[in-house]
Amino acid sequence: MTSKPSNPAKPSNPANPAKSNESSRPEPVDLAARAATRHIVVVGGGVGGLIAARECVKVGMHVTLLESSDAVGGAIRRAELDGVVVDAGAESYATRGGRVRALLAELDLSDRIVAPAAGGAWLAGIPGVGAAPLPVGGILGIPGNPFQEDVRRVIGWSGAWRAYLDRIRPPLTIGHNQSLGRLVSSRMGAKVRDRLVAPVTTGVYSASPDDVDVDIAAPGLNAALTSVGSLSGAVQALREQNAARAAQAPRAAQAPGAAVEGLQGGMMVLVEALVADIEKLGGVVRTRARVTRIASSGDGWVVSADVADVGVKDVDATEVDAADADASAGFAEEATAQLDLSADGVVLATSEHAARRLLAEAAPELSLTTAADAPEIEIVTLLLAARALSGAPRGTGVLTVPGSHTAKALTHSSAKWDWVREAAGDRHLVRVSFGAQGEPAATAGLDDDAAARVALREASALLGVPLAEGDLVDAHRARYVQSQPASIIGSGARREAARHAIQSVPGIAAVGAWLAGTGLAQVIPDAQEEADRLRRSLLWD
Template identity: 50%
Template structure:
């Protein structure tokens, strides 16, 4: 968030500047707070009856569970800064780490320890051969005999792994993480984004396996941490809403915006936001909706955006089914807390064992309670549950949970279930994502308007928050210092 020195440099007239934020997801709320905290007059317009976007928490079978994001990356400290800002810094909790597992042709086994995004440092290690077999290990060993890349660098993670170590490493170790974790094919993942330093280490060490070992040594074995919030991730939404209220921000729910355009010469403010009820004049507009809605709303104000075409990984429709049930042993001795399926090996792509990850959920579920979220869908394939009614979808989810947890679930008592459908934009690591964001923002070609959201920043709360802060800061500087007409 913006520091006190930056806030102190704001001129004395920010309250005269009206900012409209279209969209009340986390990106919109964070951007609204960045403007409100320096004194600008801010209104948030949300078409739904609630704010928060995909961050939702519901009671399922007597247990309060997060339906989508249940944690956040601690990378860069950007989310932590927001939590401190809204008084939730002391509510941060850490998960019970049980590692990530992969479900494939040989059953369910833990992700090998000495890897970077599934790429092994030693193909002969027992935990690696469990997934790729002897033939896969021999093929991966050829990596040691191939010349390093000395001219240029491979950008595609999938192509790099396939070329150096073969299909089995790519398909059985790397693909489950990229498809199950981020809904993107490994061929569409940028090497330097998901594994910084790997290409340079490959040139230096002469092999991909050697590069993995070098990168791990430089990291001291550490990875970006995962954290959550006591009481669930929806508390960040509640905290943002309360903080915005402190600054007098008006949040209108059930207020769909139908268009954004230039105001008339005599309107006094340069922008006009049209809702179903009225038209609102503004000095600046922050558009915090999904890609399709942004293109439609800005069709007149920024026609270049509507026609913008960038080669990037597609948005993927997903469906998650949360199951709360009584199971023998409850959360004890189960794989997880995250199990990714080898693409095509199962109908589900990922299982999150929430009673295995969070102590609070385990306590609320009770001794024999088990809470699992089964996610369906992957690039190019509709969720297997898409055409099923609730009963059939629940039956499928139970069968997948049984296989991914290696736990018989026939005849268990199901306390409750919840279906949640959403669209997953490409992650920050996807090829073309950064270029699309740059071109989309350039297509606006107008002061006093900004675009924020996961379709530009990439999926993940840390990426969305960091991008929203940066864009809101640039916008308010332009409005307050850059001579944007009021």
């Protein structure tokens, strides 16, 4: 006689199967209650830090954000020139992906979104030509038709014929070109690379085209080259593909209008909205608090900071002698306090240099990875009373051929943005940018007045109009370190190695442009995802 196999799924108490299974079920997790016991400290008040703080506080976690300077925003900052308030740092965001727009909608800022004026950019410093409009219809300056009139005006007949050889010569290392500069010069010649592509990559990425990764800067271009057989044909094919994809995409996912957008009143509107939302949800945003150490403590962390005053709300502070304060942090001649915060999780939202210094003890493997070069960029904004600029003689901005000018780019802000034009009245706002990868800003060693004079001379040369010192109403100078763009060759591997070293430490996360790549379209989704990773580990593990 054979026995019947037992059925493990059958309840042991047939009279009350629900009751018998109940004891084997895990206790339900009250995530809200668990979140309320977790404290997150965010170090750094740039957009990445603000996004991470908001992501954590909106699920009920306690959040304290510490910013060493006297204002949050990072690369987004504001300046006032003779009563005109404008962006002094980042002035726009890329529309690709739709993540920035989605955030703006969450913050009820959709009605503040503005598109730039239709006027195009110019190129300056073209040998034998001087200045000319930037040709339309290309990708990163690579033309789809080298005989197009505005292309030929920049590269000349000899450059056009050399570029045309791309159409009739055999493909070279098809599908395996990594360097944008080497790809362009081998296929279309040096004039296309130096006069069309280099001004774009220097102005956008602060980098030589030889250092730009094709697959990152222009996704699909190598694949199109493989399919079509020529670089100019690949540009045309890729533009057609992108246009068709945009037409088929849901309206909310499209990037309407230009490739960039801004905000009425400037990008600081976004920063202020993020701070207001964080504080409304119970988070604390504290400026003038320089974090000096992050140390493990049991299952969590202790974050130590020097703060500029002793009135610290809701935390314990120990006063220290002002003579012990770090003068470089701007606290030298005022009372300071040491602030020690216990944290379950820490988000580093600083520059790469600061993050590596602060994580030397907490994440020692990070020191084994390679740090990226980060150029120091300066933007000098000029308020000008110059009638010669009326009518925007050279569009909304100017890019320079590398080596031709001390400035890498110029933005005619009052021609580019209607809200700036209205704020300036009959005057003009011009932003002049200095500095690039491997090239220090020409204004770096100058005082503010001298830097303004250099910017004025550059503006006159780039815009092709005489500008005298008497035309200068006011000036503002902003300096910041630009993280290495994601499109630089090798940056992806460096970022992934650094991220792995950080994420291998429980309770530690890092966000910002040095990990995500430059621009809000990359920083914002990356910060959202990294904050989500941290909060999941603290709530579910």
